[in-house]
Amino acid sequence: MIWIGDTLTSAGEAGVYGERVISGHRVWDPYRSKLSALYHLGKGVELSGSMRVLYLGAAHGTTVSHVSDYVEVVYAVEMAPRPMQDLVEVAGRRRNIIPIMADAAHPEGYAPIVEEVDLIFQDVASPVQADIAIRNRSFLARGGHLILVVKTRSIDTAAKPEDVEGGVRDAIRPYYTILDSTWLLPYHRDHVAFICKR
Numbered sequence: 001m002i003w004i005g006d007t008l009t010s011a012g013e014a015g016v017y018g019e020r021v022i023s024g025h026r027v028w029d030p031y032r033s034k035l036s037a038l039y040h041l042g043k044g045v046e047l048s049g050s051m052r053v054l055y056l057g058a059a060h061g062t063t064v065s066h067v068s069d070y071v072e073v074v075y076a077v078e079m080a081p082r083p084m085q086d087l088v089e090v091a092g093r094r095r096n097i098i099p100i101m102a103d104a105a106h107p108e109g110y111a112p113i114v115e116e117v118d119l120i121f122q123d124v125a126s127p128v129q130a131d132i133a134i135r136n137r138s139f140l141a142r143g144g145h146l147i148l149v150v151k152t153r154s155i156d157t158a159a160k161p162e163d164v165e166g167g168v169r170d171a172i173r174p175y176y177t178i179l180d181s182t183w184l185l186p187y188h189r190d191h192v193a194f195i196c197k198r
Contacts, residue, residue, distance in 0.1 A: 012069035037187035057124035061090035130171035
């Protein structure tokens, strides 16, 4: 990862979403990106040029664009039409982003497109976030990593976030080795990131 002082950056073309530039590098804002927040908290999976990434919940392509600066290819899955328009525009400026309009809860829809990946990053606002991680496991190479960002309020608005975290942990434990879990404060409230390995 490319740090300039205490600031996380990436080295691709700037101007994706009005991000700042330091010494020719794009600032990767932890308040706008859950993955950047995780890195700022000293956790995460090191990205490298040979990695293939499946990104679930790509939205407008903000974090996807930073990931693509580091890795070989990003399969970016998003189901909402409006964010998908922005994602396609971002992908048009980068040769290693493959935008896929699909529901991450139904990976059979994009199985013919996505090859085996080294990392799955999931940031999906859904009540079935654990199920999505389980259903997409087949794309992950043995020894590969899952970073699952859980939006606890999307699963249960009434429950304590810690209880939701425990339920997700129990659900994914039979399918992944959980290496760590980290709450994303102060950057994102009621979000917890699981780092897992297949």
